[in-house]
Amino acid sequence: xxxxxxxxxxxxxxxxxxxxxxxxxxxxxxxxxxxxxxxxxxxxxxxxxxxxxxxxxxxxxxxxxxxxxxxxxxxxx
Amino acid sequence: xxxxxxxxxxxxxxxxxxxxxxxxxxxxxxxxxxxxxxxxxxxxxxxxxxxxxxxxxxxxxxxxxxxxxxxxxxxxxxxxxxxxxxxxxxxxxxxxxxxxxxxxxxxxxxxxxxxxxxxxxxxxxxxxxxxxxxxxxxxxxxxxxxxxxxxxxxxxxxxxxxxxxxxxxxxxxxxxxxxxxxxxxxxxxxxxxxxxxxxxxxxxxxxxxx
Numbered sequence: 001x002x003x004x005x006x007x008x009x010x011x012x013x014x015x016x017x018x019x020x021x022x023x024x025x026x027x028x029x030x031x032x033x034x035x036x037x038x039x040x041x042x043x044x045x046x047x048x049x050x051x052x053x054x055x056x057x058x059x060x061x062x063x064x065x066x067x068x069x070x071x072x073x074x075x076x077x
Numbered sequence: 078x079x080x081x082x083x084x085x086x087x088x089x090x091x092x093x094x095x096x097x098x099x100x101x102x103x104x105x106x107x108x109x110x111x112x113x114x115x116x117x118x119x120x121x122x123x124x125x126x127x128x129x130x131x132x133x134x135x136x137x138x139x140x141x142x143x144x145x146x147x148x149x150x151x152x153x154x155x156x157x158x159x160x161x162x163x164x165x166x167x168x169x170x171x172x173x174x175x176x177x178x179x180x181x182x183x184x185x186x187x188x189x190x191x192x193x194x195x196x197x198x199x200x201x202x203x204x205x206x207x208x209x210x211x212x213x214x215x216x217x218x219x220x221x222x223x224x225x226x227x228x229x230x231x232x233x234x235x236x237x238x239x240x241x242x243x244x245x246x247x248x249x250x251x252x253x254x255x256x257x258x259x260x261x262x263x264x265x266x267x268x269x270x271x272x273x274x275x276x277x278x279x280x281x282x283x284x285x286x287x
Contacts, residue, residue: 052180
């Protein structure tokens with residue numbers, strides 16, 4: 001699952017290395033437009049529908065937080 | 078026939094809505110109503126004794142459609158937009174509203190999709206022409222009424238067109254801009270954009286937007 005998430009992030013912002021353990025939001029690697037693309041891609045890839053109330057920057061700040069969101073939506077780790 | 082165009086900024090997002098009307102005639106057109114309660118639009122209708130007959134949408138994003146439900150409930154006007162736009166305004170993630178306030182909203186679908194009417198609509202004695210312009214979104218259309226081109230977010234003065242949202246495409250935007258240039262250069266067309274002030278078509282340079 002982690003690799004799939006990294007691939008999605010890499011497709012959205014190919015200029016950044018998302019395997020680094022940094023906060024993607026704070027580091028400016030993902031902006032609000034990217035989060036829109038990310039949510040759409042995660043919904044489609046994992047056949048889920050991320051709830052609006054979960055669309056918070058902290059849920060997309062690291063690989064672990066994104067994976068946590070996927071698990072919350074029933075995706076098997 | 079002489080038409081009037083009134084730009085009424087939306088809120089809380091400062092996109093533009095427009096009222097297109099003819100002096101002395103009651104039915105008017107509204108483009109991109111993006112304020113939920115439409116208070117400023119309704120005040121304008123009352124002041125000028127107008128009733129909206131049609132709502133036209135340039136694309137599906139929430140800041141251009143938030144007032145659709147209110148206008149339809151109040152005036153029963155017909156909603157007109159592209160088929161892709163109609164499919165996306167009814168889904169809060171696709172119209173982007175959920176990304177704005179985490180709750181979002183949905184509108185009703187279009188009453189008329191532009192493809193079904195060959196991208197033309199008769200209004201009073203005038204022909205309204207819908208020009209598909211992908212690039213900002215797949216649903217994008219520019220709307221030509223007399224000498225006014227309502228461009229939505231495809232062309233905004235001094236602003237690079239956003240192409241990174243779902244459905245955005247740089248190559249499609251370039252194609253759209255070139256088609257518009259071939260059609261409207263030196264034709265004294267006034268651009269009525271989705272955000273900010275109006276300006277002449279001939280003032281633009283494609284590279285400003287890409």
